Amino acid sequence: MPLTVKICGLTTQESVRAAVDGGAEMVGFVFFAKSPRNLALHKARELSALLAGRAQKVALVVDPEDVQIEEIVQELRPDWLQLHGAESPERVADLRKKFGIPILKAIGVAEPEDLARADAYSGVADRLLLDAKPPKGGGLPGGNGLAFDWTLAKGFSARTGSANWLLSGGLSPDNVGQAIGLTGAPGVDVSSGVEDSPGKKSVEKIRAFIAAVRHAQDQLGLATRSV
Numbered sequence: 319m320p321l322t323v324k325i326c327g328l329t330t331q332e333s334v335r336a337a338v339d340g341g342a343e344m345v346g347f348v349f350f351a352k353s354p355r356n357l358a359l360h361k362a363r364e365l366s367a368l369l370a371g372r373a374q375k376v377a378l379v380v381d382p383e384d385v386q387i388e389e390i391v392q393e394l395r396p397d398w399l400q401l402h403g404a405e406s407p408e409r410v411a412d413l414r415k416k417f418g419i420p421i422l423k424a425i426g427v428a429e430p431e432d433l434a435r436a437d438a439y440s441g442v443a444d445r446l447l448l449d450a451k452p453p454k455g456g457g458l459p460g461g462n463g464l465a466f467d468w469t470l471a472k473g474f475s476a477r478t479g480s481a482n483w484l485l486s487g488g489l490s491p492d493n494v495g496q497a498i499g500l501t502g503a504p505g506v507d508v509s510s511g512v513e514d515s516p517g518k519k520s521v522e523k524i525r526a527f528i529a530a531v532r533h534a535q536d537q538l539g540l541a542t543r544s545v
């Protein structure tokens with residue numbers, strides 16, 4: 319079973335290099351004004367030049383208008399669009415058709431019903447990202463460093479009939495091995511857990527996170543990896 323690592327919310331050359339040199343398969347750039355990880359498009363383009371084809375470029379947006387996607391596609395040529403808002407399955411299908419870019423759709427999880435909601439996207443999005451819901455009464459749509467009850471995601475691969483999903487929410491170098499073991503996730507995504515403070519990525523934590531994933535992968539006999 320392949321295991322994908324996505325490091326999200328990168329804003330500096332050092333952090334992009336740490337992710338790519340460490341072997342992350344996907345890196346995420348955030349385009350959401352309220353986020354401490356928000357990037358101007360020209361900065362994202364500059365950072366993405368460091369990828370040199372070694373990792374896939376993910377553009378993260380929240381309930382985007384078409385015009386925002388048009389600009390991103392034109393300037394950045396992302397490999398994936400990550401939709402992290404309340405986009406309906408119809409909107410996901412519409413964006414996928416309009417822009418011809420694979421879609422990673424985030425689903426907030428707090429209870430079993432949320433996984434039933436995820437089913438509505440499984441034939442529409444190219445990959446799903448199970449994430450914790452934002453805290454009640456505030457917070458960003460994602461990137462809050464909060465975990466959901468991982469036992470809810472146990473068997474999600476079998477349920478969707480596909481290994482095309484990523485686990486996220488409150489992961490860190492210390493807990494990612496346990497999360498993979500418990501859920502059987504075929505990939506993981508992290509932001510806060512590899513930061514020193516909101517928006518400030520730590521090169522050491524990025525390296526430690528990827529090493530912890532590879533360690534878990536070896537322990538669990540998940541030797542292959544791919545995007």
Ligand SMILES: O=C(O)c1ccccc1NCC(=O)[C@H](O)[C@H](O)COP(=O)(O)O
Nearest residue numbers: 326353460461462463464487488509510
């Ligand atoms: O990271 C952000 O600032 C962000 C802002 C708005 C929507 C989504 C955002 N992040 C989404 C991600 O892909 C995160 O990696 C994911 O939610 C996990 O975050 P964390 O719990 O901080 O590791």
